[in-house]
Amino acid sequence: MKQTDLIPNDDALRQALKRxxxxxxxxxxxxxxxxxxxxQRIMQQAESTAxxxxxxxxxxxxxxILPALSAAAAVLIGILLWPDTEKPSAVIPGVGSQIAGxxxxxxxxxxxxxxxxxxxxxxVAQQTKQISTPVHQLGSNRISTAREPISVGEGSxxxxxxxxxxxxxxxxxxxxxxxxxxxxxxxxxNHEPLEDLIAGLTIVPQSADLGSGVTMRLGEHCxxxxxxASPIPADKQAxxxxxxxxxxxxxxxxxxxxxxxxxxxxxxxxxxxTPKEIIxx
Amino acid sequence: xxxxxxxxxNEILGGRTEAFGQLVSRYGGALTGFVASxxxxxxxVDEVVQQSFVAAFEHLRRYDARRASFQTWLWRIAHxxxxxxxxxxxxxTLFSDFAPGSAxxxxxxxxxxxxxxxxxxxxxxxxxxxxxxxxxxxxxxIDSLPPTDQLLLNLYYTEERPLTDIAYILDTNANxxxxxxxxxxxxxxxxxxxLEYETD
Numbered sequence: 355m356k357q358t359d360l361i362p363n364d365d366a367l368r369q370a371l372k373r374x375x376x377x378x379x380x381x382x383x384x385x386x387x388x389x390x391x392x393x394q395r396i397m398q399q400a401e402s403t404a405x406x407x408x409x410x411x412x413x414x415x416x417x418x419i420l421p422a423l424s425a426a427a428a429v430l431i432g433i434l435l436w437p438d439t440e441k442p443s444a445v446i447p448g449v450g451s452q453i454a455g456x457x458x459x460x461x462x463x464x465x466x467x468x469x470x471x472x473x474x475x476x477x478v479a480q481q482t483k484q485i486s487t488p489v490h491q492l493g494s495n496r497i498s499t500a501r502e503p504i505s506v507g508e509g510s511x512x513x514x515x516x517x518x519x520x521x522x523x524x525x526x527x528x529x530x531x532x533x534x535x536x537x538x539x540x541x542x543x544n545h546e547p548l549e550d551l552i553a554g555l556t557i558v559p560q561s562a563d564l565g566s567g568v569t570m571r572l573g574e575h576c577x578x579x580x581x582x583a584s585p586i587p588a589d590k591q592a593x594x595x596x597x598x599x600x601x602x603x604x605x606x607x608x609x610x611x612x613x614x615x616x617x618x619x620x621x622x623x624x625x626x627x628t629p630k631e632i633i634x635x
Numbered sequence: 636x637x638x639x640x641x642x643x644x645n646e647i648l649g650g651r652t653e654a655f656g657q658l659v660s661r662y663g664g665a666l667t668g669f670v671a672s673x674x675x676x677x678x679x680v681d682e683v684v685q686q687s688f689v690a691a692f693e694h695l696r697r698y699d700a701r702r703a704s705f706q707t708w709l710w711r712i713a714h715x716x717x718x719x720x721x722x723x724x725x726x727x728t729l730f731s732d733f734a735p736g737s738a739x740x741x742x743x744x745x746x747x748x749x750x751x752x753x754x755x756x757x758x759x760x761x762x763x764x765x766x767x768x769x770x771x772x773x774x775x776x777i778d779s780l781p782p783t784d785q786l787l788l789n790l791y792y793t794e795e796r797p798l799t800d801i802a803y804i805l806d807t808n809a810n811x812x813x814x815x816x817x818x819x820x821x822x823x824x825x826x827x828x829x830l831e832y833e834t835d
Contacts, residue, residue: 367820368792370773375672375793382680384667389659392688396652399689 430620672789673782687713776826
């Protein structure tokens with residue numbers, strides 16, 4: 355028998371398939387209540403779909419609102435915590451406007467460095483200058499020079515002063531006893547007593563590192579004056595350092611209190627609870 | 636008929652859900668026969684038929700009368716539902732589950748030959764006509780085909796549907812169906828030859 359004869363023709367296939375379908379219909383007749391079964395399943399499916407839809411709607415709302423709130427809170431917190439060196443100037447008004455007329459003294463390297471720093475922090479330099487004024491009253495020849503702002507060439511001009519000029523200034527300047535008594539300089543009305551100067555201090559630190567920086571600046575500033583006057587007593591120097599550090603800490607406390615107030619305000623907007631500080635300002 | 640059917644569909648889409656029962660009663664029998672042509676287990680057939688109608692109801696809005704008739708669209712859903720169900724059951728039934736002595740078993744069948752892949756095959760040469768014997772061999776060979784090939788043969792030879800409709804139901808290319816039919820018939824020939832050798 356040829357291979358091609360074995361391939362069933364269309365008629366043979368139709369007959370075989372027909373007999374097979376009849377057999378299958380006998381084996382698997384459709385259920386009598388097929389319509390009821392199908393409608394029941396449709397109703398059950400509709401109920402479960404409705405319940406799932408409600409759940410999805412709720413989760414969709416949550417999934418939209420929560421990220422938005424988180425993003426808004428993150429932006430607010432980022433703004434609050436943004437490290438800004440100019441923030442103290444902005445937070446505490448009037449600080450940036452007090453700029454002393456400090457210029458470089460190019461002839462003295464340390465003076466140049468100190469003056470640069472003083473230019474960056476004019477208030478510190480100004481206060482330092484003011485504080486150092488009564489401190490250095492021991493050296494009467496320093497009074498007039500310390501009171502005035504350090505200008506360009508002043509150091510060199512001072513350098514050019516002869517010893518005779520210095521002695522002349524020292525003789526004309528009031529003594530320490532006169533100054534400490536009433537705190538006023540009879541020759542210059544701009545001098546103030548130490549207590550008045552301290553009361554009027556409004557120092558703004560440039561960075562968190564106050565001690566070494568301030569000390570450095572003070573040291574350098576003093577080194578400029580030291581060229582022309584007698585050395586600063588150690589006890590007075592420490593007093594000035596301590597007072598400047600305390601004033602700087604006060605400024606820092608004020609900044610922190612303002613940051614906390616802003617943070618609390620942001621938390622009140624977002625509805626988040628903020629941890630209370632252990633130490634109250 | 637088509638217009639009434641379209642009106643019925645519009646009513647169902649309008650919210651009259653109970654009208655879908657008329658479609659179920661109209662196509663339930665034919666759909667059961669269609670699914671039974673390539674799904675063997677009774678429980679599977681019932682489950683696939685019900686799933687097909689539920690799926691048709693859920694996706695009734697997607698039905699496009701310009702693309703295919705409602706029956707063709709329903710057959711397509713049933714085909715996908717059957718394959719999905721069989722895959723989930725991990726049961727691709729290739730053979731008819733004839734039990735010896737059962738009412739469903741064809742006459743002349745004593746018991747499955749040991750080692751034979753097919754059940755219900757006669758152990759002795761039947762005294763019936765050769766064509767009858769060959770028809771039985773052919774039936775057995777068809778039962779040995781994969782479900783999709785059985786479905787293709789049923790759609791083409793029994794329901795006499797055009798190849799475009801069959802391609803839509805099976806979600807395949809119409810041009811490939813012709814060569815596929817030829818390969819199916821070659822496989823049937825090989826199976827019949829093997830069965831004849833086993834029975835001789």
